[in-house]
Amino acid sequence: HYTTDIRSREENKKIIESLYGLSVDIKKIRKLKEWVLFQDVAYVKETATILREMGADEATIASILERWPEAILRSPAEINSQRELWQLVCQNEKQLIKLIEQFPESFFTTRFHENQKANILFFQELGLRNNIITRFLTSAPNIFYNPVEKNKHTVKTLQRSYLSLGGSDANMKIWLLKLLSQNPFILLNTSTAVQENLEFLQKNDFTNPEVLQLLSKLKGFIFQLTPTSMQKSMLFSKNVFKCSDQELKHLMLRCPALLYYSVPILEERLEGLLKEGISIEQIRETPMVLELTTQIIQYRIKKLSALGYNVRSGTLQTLNGTKKDFEVSYGKIQSKKERPMFNPVAPINAED
Helix, strand or coil, X not given: CCCCCCCCCXXXXXXXXXXXXXXCCHHHHHHHHHHHHHCCCCCHHHXXXXXXXXXXXXXXXHHHHHXXXXXXXXXXXXXXXXXXXXXXCCCCHHHXXXXXXXXXXXXXXXXXXXHHHHHHHHHHHHCCCHHHHHHHHHHCHHHHCXXXXXXXXXXXXXXXXXXXXXXXXXXXXHXXXXXXXXXXXXXXXXXXXXXXXXXXXXXXXXXXXXXXXXXXXCXXXXXXXXXXXXHHHHHHHHHHHCCCHHHHHHHHHHCCHHHHCCXXXXXXXXXXXXXXXXXXXXXXXXXXXXXXXXXXXXXXXXXXXXXXXXXXXXXXXHHCCCHHHHHHHHHHHHHHHHCCCCCCCCCCCCCC
């Protein structure tokens, strides 16, 4: 919307002075979005006034304008409309200001105001809690730019798919809300893509309950894949683990990452494990280790080695899981190592 041909023009002194008056670091703006300073019309003081009314202090206002200078190009009417809209899901203005400071771009993107409003109301009708909707607004704002009809259509496709896979009417709402909460980006997919991916899994002998299981385990990421990419990953895993179609299917149900990650990522992770002296057989026993990056694996092996634990000769189960899971496994090995071999307070002779 704004001209970026600024070579032959001069900065708007009025904008500069107003920003200085708010203790905004102009150097940051010149580095980040210099073109904003060349605009003929800006609403620096008005924007600051609205933010102040919401409870922002001077440091917060300066921080918002430094991080997203385009804010000053939105009219007071546009900003107030966004304010009203976000208040539909924010507990209070204190929370709203906190969100604006963290995610100014999401708040000041006003072009899709009507779509944003319709989608917020639709998500509320679906039963999504306001705190989930605010998370969407900040982390996945694009889903609000869609016309609401598109999101409704995708949701209907998901509901139909769930029922056709044997899911029950009674559980559908819980399933859908959980899926959307875990991965709202599903809504950026077309309903055709959703359908194609499910059909691909069914053609590859995954039963309906198994497809449902994959959907839940993959948190909806399955809809960001394509039949081609899934086919390539499956073929790669089949060759690496030298297994039958049935065995491959079981491996994928245990570790959906084998379906989700692209061949280059799987190759790199596999190579990293083999370099550490881990065998293909061990990986096949615990395929979930492929969900972890090479760096995480190296760090965990190093920590365990320091305790004298050799992953090459044991199970990979200790390497597995989230950071929290690993800390628990590590703690158990550590306490075992530190525990004395005998109980010094026990009687030496049982007959005494």
